[in-house]
Amino acid sequence: MIVLIGPMGSGKTTVGGLVAERLGAALRDTDHDVEATAGREIAEIFVDEGEAAFRAMERAAVAEALATHDGVLALGGGAVLDPGTRDLLAGHDVVFLRVGLSDAVKRVGLGTSRPLLLGNVRGRIKALLDERTPVYESVATLVVETDGREAAEVADEVVSAL
Ligand code: S3P
Numbered sequence: 001m002i003v004l005i006g007p008m009g010s011g012k013t014t015v016g017g018l019v020a021e022r023l024g025a026a027l028r029d030t031d032h033d034v035e036a037t038a039g040r041e042i043a044e045i046f047v048d049e050g051e052a053a054f055r056a057m058e059r060a061a062v063a064e065a066l067a068t069h070d071g072v073l074a075l076g077g078g079a080v081l082d083p084g085t086r087d088l089l090a091g092h093d094v095v096f097l098r099v100g101l102s103d104a105v106k107r108v109g110l111g112t113s114r115p116l117l118l119g120n121v122r123g124r125i126k127a128l129l130d131e132r133t134p135v136y137e138s139v140a141t142l143v144v145e146t147d148g149r150e151a152a153e154v155a156d157e158v159v160s161a162l
Helices: 012-023 030-038 042-049 051-068 083-088 101-109 115-139 151-161
Strands: 002-005 027-029 072-074 093-098 142-145
Touching (some): 012 151, 027 030, 030 042, 030 051, 030 072, 051 083, 093 115
Parallel strands (some): 093 142
């Protein structure tokens, strides 16, 4: 399995779709799988049950996808924070789509015109990048730079590197 990891705004779903297309494989997306299984949106799960419960559902979705799917798997941005999820990835090709703060904010925050919200989005993304980048790096078997690049170019590099 080719597993794509990285923060929100790194392009996991978009690049994952293109990588799958180039390989004639299918893309699975754990955010989608968790929502389908729970019958609720992720935001609702966070509010109703909290992040720890979401991480457990996400771990179950990763385990299920690895056992039943052969192709490309895009993980939610925080999935690798869970040690159990990290353990499941051993032996797979794990691609960290690296993104810097500005590109992540641009991709996530496009469409908002509220300076205060944009300020918050930037601050939150900066904190997440600072905290999680070492985790992504420790889990990845390949790191691909996405800053300033089109998804198609990133997907080409993933396919040629594996
Ligand atoms: C999260 C990222 C989201 C989703 C959830 C939590 C995170 O996935 O799993 O909102 O902790 O970074 P994407 O990275 O696909 O947006």
